[in-house]
Amino acid sequence: MKSIVVLISGSGSNLQAIIDACSSGFIPGKVSAVISNKANAYGLVRANEAGISTQVLSHKNYASRDKYDLALTDAIEQHKPDLVILAGFMRILTPAFVQHFNGRLLNIHPSLLPKYQGLTTHQRAIDAGDSEHGCSVHFVTEQLDGGPVILQAKVPVFADDDAQSLAERVHEQEHRIYPLVVRWFCQNRLQQHSDQAWLDGNLLAANGYANDEDED
Numbered sequence: 001m002k003s004i005v006v007l008i009s010g011s012g013s014n015l016q017a018i019i020d021a022c023s024s025g026f027i028p029g030k031v032s033a034v035i036s037n038k039a040n041a042y043g044l045v046r047a048n049e050a051g052i053s054t055q056v057l058s059h060k061n062y063a064s065r066d067k068y069d070l071a072l073t074d075a076i077e078q079h080k081p082d083l084v085i086l087a088g089f090m091r092i093l094t095p096a097f098v099q100h101f102n103g104r105l106l107n108i109h110p111s112l113l114p115k116y117q118g119l120t121t122h123q124r125a126i127d128a129g130d131s132e133h134g135c136s137v138h139f140v141t142e143q144l145d146g147g148p149v150i151l152q153a154k155v156p157v158f159a160d161d162d163a164q165s166l167a168e169r170v171h172e173q174e175h176r177i178y179p180l181v182v183r184w185f186c187q188n189r190l191q192q193h194s195d196q197a198w199l200d201g202n203l204l205a206a207n208g209y210a211n212d213e214d215e216d
């Protein structure tokens with residue numbers, strides 16, 4: 001049973017999808033802890049309702065990003081995780097942190113990377129007049145949202161979309177692809193196949209929506 005630590009900053013709907021997927025057995029793992037940098041993150045409520053250990057580690061209490069990330073590393077390692085996933089965690093992580101968790105650190109990003117790295121992705125897609133948008137699960141590296149992409153899902157952009165309506169459509173796909181990738185990691189498929197060729201092949205297989213045959 002793999003141990004997963006989830007980092008959040010907000011609502012935690014992706015956290016909820018992971019919790020539910022672990023509860024159903026779709027993910028052969030368990031969420032050992034949820035850590036938030038924001039005390040008011042609703043994801044903490046979700047974790048508490050699921051009986052999962054929670055911790056708030058506010059970045060405001062640390063003099064530097066490096067000091068915060070050191071404290072965050074220690075807090076995470078208390079739970080001896082096989083996997084650390086960012087689920088709406090809104091802090092840029094230092095190279096030391098990323099190196100420490102290299103190969104077992106994932107993020108879900110609300111765009112079809114490499115398009116729209118960073119923030120405000122939905123509005124940028126609308127402003128650009130894109131006909132499609134989506135989300136990406138990727139390994140976290142020092143380059144912000146630049147790590148190897150593992151799986152993507154696409155959604156249409158409608159003429160009357162605003163950032164909220166588009167975000168809701170993207171969320172639906174996020175809640176499909178993140179549990180699927182975490183399942184693959186817990187099945188030791190990502191560790192065996194983290195080479196770019198497998199990732200590229202997987203991307204082709206995932207063109208459009210997540211690979212349904214893996215969702216049974």
Ligand SMILES: Nc1nc2c(c(=O)[nH]1)N[C@@H](CN(C=O)c1ccc(C(=O)N[C@@H](CCC(=O)O)C(=O)O)cc1)CN2
Binds near residue numbers: 142144
């Ligand atoms: N080293 C890395 N750190 C992080 C990555 C990454 O790929 N490499 N992914 C991000 C997640 N993310 C988008 O998916 C993201 C999160 C936060 C920010 C950002 O600008 N944060 C600001 C604070 C913003 C706020 O508090 O609202 C900051 O850290 O100063 C950009 C992209 C997670 N980290």
Ligand SMILES: NCC(=O)N[C@@H]1O[C@H](COP(=O)([O-])[O-])[C@@H](O)[C@H]1O
Binds near residue numbers: 110135
């Ligand atoms: N740059 C990071 C980023 O924007 N991540 C995005 O934050 C949202 C968190 O929602 P949630 O708290 O309901 O899971 C998700 O849409 C995720 O893709």
